[in-house]
Amino acid sequence: MGELDGTAMEDEFDVAAAWTEEAARALGPGHAVPAGCRGSGSVGSLRWLADRLDLAPGDLLVDSGAGVGGPARWVAGERQVAPVCLEPMVGAVRASRRLFGLPSAVALAQALPLRDGVTGAAWNLGVLCTTEDKAGALGELHRVLRPGGRLGLLVFARVVDELPEPAPEGNSFPTVPELDALLDAAGFDVRDRTVADLGDSPPGWQEAADAVDAEVARRHGEDPRYRRSAEQSRRVGALLSAGALRPELVVAARRA
Numbered sequence: 001m002g003e004l005d006g007t008a009m010e011d012e013f014d015v016a017a018a019w020t021e022e023a024a025r026a027l028g029p030g031h032a033v034p035a036g037c038r039g040s041g042s043v044g045s046l047r048w049l050a051d052r053l054d055l056a057p058g059d060l061l062v063d064s065g066a067g068v069g070g071p072a073r074w075v076a077g078e079r080q081v082a083p084v085c086l087e088p089m090v091g092a093v094r095a096s097r098r099l100f101g102l103p104s105a106v107a108l109a110q111a112l113p114l115r116d117g118v119t120g121a122a123w124n125l126g127v128l129c130t131t132e133d134k135a136g137a138l139g140e141l142h143r144v145l146r147p148g149g150r151l152g153l154l155v156f157a158r159v160v161d162e163l164p165e166p167a168p169e170g171n172s173f174p175t176v177p178e179l180d181a182l183l184d185a186a187g188f189d190v191r192d193r194t195v196a197d198l199g200d201s202p203p204g205w206q207e208a209a210d211a212v213d214a215e216v217a218r219r220h221g222e223d224p225r226y227r228r229s230a231e232q233s234r235r236v237g238a239l240l241s242a243g244a245l246r247p248e249l250v251v252a253a254r255r256a
């Protein structure tokens with residue numbers, strides 16, 4: 001993993017992913033998918049993206065930075081597609097395999113273990129903000145998509161000059177013009193965009209995710225890695241609440 005080892009990001013995306021798996025199992029059916037959507041916002045956001053990715057039953061969907069796999073499991077169930085989860089954190093890869101039986105492998109977005117043009121659809125949800133090498137990640141997504149293939153993105157865009165409090169460790173939030181320039185340089189044309197409504201989920205969804213969070217806190221709240229991970233999440237939440245970040249949903253097509 002290199003750049004992600006031994007950091008607050010490892011606490012948040014590796015250790016906490018394994019704890020999420022453990023707690024979702026303990027709480028039983030109905031908890032894993034909501035808890036497994038870490039940063040992908042809401043069901044409404046996932047549906048907005050899925051509606052615009054030209055998905056047909058049986059299609060491959062590459063999920064780069066898939067985390068625990070909640071979004072991939074959701075779209076597999078809703079659209080009968082076949083997701084492949086690629087994610088650098090071993091704890092998250094294990095969780096997506098064990099919780100959802102998803103094909104999952106350890107991989108950075110900048111080095112996808114896939115052949116050129118293998119897929120017509122990919123998504124990358126809440127991931128560009130967690131890597132400095134955004135161009136590298138978009139370049140790889142361009143490589144594995146067919147010409148005309150669709151890319152869905154959730155990006156927390158910075159809409160102020162100065163963030164009112166420090167970004168979570170390891171995160172860097174592009175502005176919307178920076179994101180558009182990155183997409184253009186990587187060979188993508190933006191086809192649609194909107195601001196995500198992070199509260200747009202069915203009744204019980206947020207409660208299930210919160211119950212898993214509470215169970216993780218009950219089991220691991222004294223662990224310093226829990227406190228670092230919770231602080232990472234708190235900072236993103238605070239920046240969103242302050243209006244310093246805006247959750248952007250973008251669908252782009254790969255140019256030929």
Ligand SMILES: C[S@@+](CC[C@H](N)C(=O)[O-])C[C@H]1O[C@@H](n2cnc3c(N)ncnc32)[C@H](O)[C@@H]1O
Pocket residue numbers: 004013014036037038039040041064065066067068069070071086087088089092107108109110124125126127130131
């Ligand atoms: C906010 S989480 C989102 C996870 C998932 N996409 C979701 O929506 O539930 C960000 C994810 O990006 C992963 N990540 C961080 N740096 C990455 C990189 N360079 N390549 C791929 N994934 C990365 C993290 O390990 C983490 O699982």
